[in-house]
Amino acid sequence: MKPLISNPALPLRTFLRPIRALMLVLLALSLIGWVSAEPPKGRLLASQCFQCHGTNGQAVGGFESISGKSARELFEELSEMSKRRPEGIMDLQARGYTPDQLRQISEYLATLPRSGNDDNNGSLVEKVKTERKEQQAKKRNRLKARRERARSRKTRR
Amino acid sequence: MKANRREFLGMAGMAMAGLGLPRSVKSNTVAPRVLVVGGGFGGATVAKYLRLWGGNIEVTLIERDPSHFSCILSNLVVTGNLQMDDIELGYEALQIRWGVNVVQGEVLQIDPAANELTASVGGSSITYPYDKLVLSPGVEFIEPNGNYDPELTPHAWKAGPQTLLLKQMLSAMGTRQTYLLTIPKSPYRCPPGPYERACGIADYLTKKRNGSRIVVLDANPSIQAEPKNFGNAFNGLYRDVLTYVPNAGILSVDSAAGTIETAAGNFAGDVVNLIPNQRAGKIVTDSGLANDPTGRWATVDPLTYASSAFPDIHILGDSQATGQPKSGHMANAQAKVCADAIIRAFNGEAPDPTPVTASACFSPITSEKASWLTASYQYDPVSKSMKRVDASFAEADQPTSDGMQQMFQWARNIFADSFG
Numbered sequence: 001m002k003p004l005i006s007n008p009a010l011p012l013r014t015f016l017r018p019i020r021a022l023m024l025v026l027l028a029l030s031l032i033g034w035v036s037a038e039p040p041k042g043r044l045l046a047s048q049c050f051q052c053h054g055t056n057g058q059a060v061g062g063f064e065s066i067s068g069k070s071a072r073e074l075f076e077e078l079s080e081m082s083k084r085r086p087e088g089i090m091d092l093q094a095r096g097y098t099p100d101q102l103r104q105i106s107e108y109l110a111t112l113p114r115s116g117n118d119d120n121n122g123s124l125v126e127k128v129k130t131e132r133k134e135q136q137a138k139k140r141n142r143l144k145a146r147r148e149r150a151r152s153r154k155t156r157r
Numbered sequence: 158m159k160a161n162r163r164e165f166l167g168m169a170g171m172a173m174a175g176l177g178l179p180r181s182v183k184s185n186t187v188a189p190r191v192l193v194v195g196g197g198f199g200g201a202t203v204a205k206y207l208r209l210w211g212g213n214i215e216v217t218l219i220e221r222d223p224s225h226f227s228c229i230l231s232n233l234v235v236t237g238n239l240q241m242d243d244i245e246l247g248y249e250a251l252q253i254r255w256g257v258n259v260v261q262g263e264v265l266q267i268d269p270a271a272n273e274l275t276a277s278v279g280g281s282s283i284t285y286p287y288d289k290l291v292l293s294p295g296v297e298f299i300e301p302n303g304n305y306d307p308e309l310t311p312h313a314w315k316a317g318p319q320t321l322l323l324k325q326m327l328s329a330m331g332t333r334q335t336y337l338l339t340i341p342k343s344p345y346r347c348p349p350g351p352y353e354r355a356c357g358i359a360d361y362l363t364k365k366r367n368g369s370r371i372v373v374l375d376a377n378p379s380i381q382a383e384p385k386n387f388g389n390a391f392n393g394l395y396r397d398v399l400t401y402v403p404n405a406g407i408l409s410v411d412s413a414a415g416t417i418e419t420a421a422g423n424f425a426g427d428v429v430n431l432i433p434n435q436r437a438g439k440i441v442t443d444s445g446l447a448n449d450p451t452g453r454w455a456t457v458d459p460l461t462y463a464s465s466a467f468p469d470i471h472i473l474g475d476s477q478a479t480g481q482p483k484s485g486h487m488a489n490a491q492a493k494v495c496a497d498a499i500i501r502a503f504n505g506e507a508p509d510p511t512p513v514t515a516s517a518c519f520s521p522i523t524s525e526k527a528s529w530l531t532a533s534y535q536y537d538p539v540s541k542s543m544k545r546v547d548a549s550f551a552e553a554d555q556p557t558s559d560g561m562q563q564m565f566q567w568a569r570n571i572f573a574d575s576f577g
């Protein structure tokens with residue numbers, strides 16, 4: 001990394017020097033005196049879901065994103081998986097945690113922003129787009145048909 | 158030469174990146190420094206999560222290679238189903254998105270008393286100081302007796318040039334030839350991995366229909382992971398092309414001749430895929446950290462992954478001795494526990510007393526169907542160790558095409574969670 005103030009010969013740089021100095025002070029201030037925050041409850045446990053469901057619960061493909069959903073629904077779903085006859089890999093993963101841990105995971109995941117980049121959302125966006133295109137095409141066809149009807153009425157007259 | 162602190166930290170860029178991140182480490186003077194050695198699944202994940210959760214921690218990752226070739230999915234490169242590009246993972250996201258300072262270099266020596274290490278970077282030797290050091294260097298091979306040469310009898314158990322070498326040897330196999338595969342004594346990297354490779358090769362040879370066969374020499378008394386699915390495949394689907402020999406630990410090898418002497422007899426192969434026994438990465442052993450009873454793996458506290466010898470040195474992934482499986486999924490899981498514990502330590506807090514880790518492996522049994530294996534581990538305060546939750550431990554009922562699809566989805570996500 002090059003020093004921020006590099007060429008004193010340039011007058012513009014000299015002019016900028018105090019601003020740069022101020023920026024450096026601000027940067028330094030942002031680095032010091034931060035208040036110790038105990039990690040949010042459930043964060044470490046929930047991060048074990050991220051190998052499959054994406055960092056912060058936002059999957060990059062295939063598997064469902066799990067962030068920003070209702071904590072109660074997530075907890076109910078996980079509890080059910082941990083009790084039903086194991087079939088899929090999730091039924092076993094859910095058995096790795098105590099009910100209290102499952103609750104902490106659900107509550108933490110619910111606080112995370114919903115995913116904007118998972119396949120489910122992606123396909124939803126695609127679906128909306130295609131629907132909109134189809135509707136627009138229908139509208140165009142309707143307008144065209146109306147224009148043609150009007151034209152043929154004119155020529156008849 | 159000592160790294161100039163400003164150069165070393167790439168300070169302004171790091172601070173800029175730090176502004177957008179959560180403010181979670183209390184610091185009254187300078188930001189704490191963490192060095193991470195090895196940019197594989199453990200190292201990349203710990204570097205990323207220290208920045209994601211730790212705010213102003215300065216993280217430097219030192220990795221020998223310019224990018225990482227994932228062992229995960231690499232068996233599919235050997236059989237020609239995937240390309241090297243598909244398993245190459247770069248460090249750009251760690252640098253740009255997460256503000257990790259990535260240095261390409263080889264760590265040669267650690268001085269635990271002085272909290273610094275020496276690395277060879279671009280031909281010069283540089284000393285880096287640290288507050289906390291995390292080692293995730295993977296495994297080192299224990300050379301078998303005899304004239305062993307990995308260029309002639311490749312392991313392909315670290316992905317990269319070895320993967321391509323084995324792929325070339327497989328595709329050059331003629332008719333009625335023998336592929337010898339040796340399975341190391343447990344514990345080794347990826348318990349189901351060698352059996353998965355055996356299935357991949359057997360599938361390949363079955364499709365070739367040229368009378369070539371695979372002989373699997375297992376140093377262990379039985380199949381070490383997914384015994385039902387691999388056992389069914391060995392005894393059913395691949396009965397005609399595969400022979401499984403248990404208790405066949407290697408006594409000596411002649412790589413040039415392609416012969417292996419084992420406890421179960423002598424064998425010769427046209428292709429010899431010899432996967433040697435394993436121990437912790439060399440830097441762990443050289444630093445006196447491989448201190449478990451076998452002298453091969455590093456004893457750590459599973460609440461923090463701190464070495465039992467030096468509390469400021471943490472050891473993750475394949476190198477450590479907690480008894481959890483040596484998998485990429487697990488290395489990623491441990492990295493999160495370690496990152497959380499380091500952040501808490503910088504804030505003067507005790508580690509989370511109830512961590513859970515999980516492992517998951519998907520194994521192709523044919524080129525269309527895969528099975529899976531999973532297990533979770535809870536901390537047991539009495540034995541101070543990670544205990545498997547037995548109810549969470551199982552293999553798939555049978556290989557399925559759904560399993561194959563899930564394998565690729567899982568790989569995409571774990572690649573992104575570790576490197577993205």
Ligand SMILES: Cc1cc2nc3c(=O)[nH]c(=O)nc-3n(C[C@H](O)[C@H](O)[C@H](O)COP(=O)(O)OP(=O)(O)OC[C@H]3O[C@@H](n4cnc5c(N)ncnc54)[C@H](O)[C@@H]3O)c2cc1C
Nearest residue numbers: 195197198199221228264294295347474475483484485486
């Ligand atoms: C064929 C095969 C299939 C597998 N399949 C799966 C699977 O399906 N699922 C799964 O979870 N796991 C799987 N694994 C296991 C997984 O790859 C490993 O467990 C995982 O990579 C371990 O992570 P790590 O961080 O300990 O080591 P690695 O990922 O190997 O990373 C170590 C890194 O450290 C670097 N390094 C070492 N020493 C130094 C040094 N002195 N200086 C600088 N850099 C250094 C190396 O270059 C390397 O990049 C498989 C393994 C194999 C071989």
